[in-house]
Amino acid sequence: MLKTLNPSSVAKPPSNYSQAVLVPPNARWLYVSGQLGVDRDGTLASGFEAQMATAMANVFKILDEADMSPSDIVTLRVFAADNGPETVESYRRLRDTMMGDHAPAALFVAVDGFTNPAFRVEIEAVAAAT
Template sequence: MTKALTPGSIAPPFARYSHAVEIPAGHRLVVCSGQLGIDSQGDVPPDVEGQTRLCFANIAAILAEAGMDLSDIVRINAFVTGREHLPGYMKTRDEFTGSPPPASTLMIVSGFARPEFVVEIEVIASAP
């Protein structure tokens, strides 16, 4: 079982994430490339929440290939194209992450390969 590391000697996380996650010996790792909010038909929702849901659906499909699921995520790196997308992304992310929450970084970037994309998510997952 992974262990969240959140020392009391530093400021607590700003949102629902862990400062770090310890992975026990003997666990496998899956490193997932950044996923965009696009479905198998090429459709892209117009809003950050819809795109975030698709990102996590794509990640879930990738993890399933390794016999894992979203509860095995230990690290999230997420990118959004503006501050206005932060609340919708964080609300939706929290629907898909377990407890303790994974370590996480959220960055604002100038854009992605296509202008309709507003969020991209990459993860690291770990399981026995």
């Protein structure tokens, strides 16, 4: 079972993520490549929110294929082509809705763009399960 860490000796996270996640010995690890907001037929969702929801759904499908669940996610790394307040708020809202009470370690990074200018977000994840 994963153990989240938020020591009082460091600042409290400003939203629903953990400062660290401790993984038990002998866990199975899964490294999920960056997922885009593209469905299985190759259709790109329109806009940041739809692309993020689709990319997260892709992460969850890969977890399922590995007999894992969202609660096994150790860390999420989200790369977005915009860091305006609306984008950050959308990211937090969607992450919290899709992750529920599970608060993995997380990173949100604004980037100048992706290989395709229509891409708005890319999500990679690391998961561990016993």
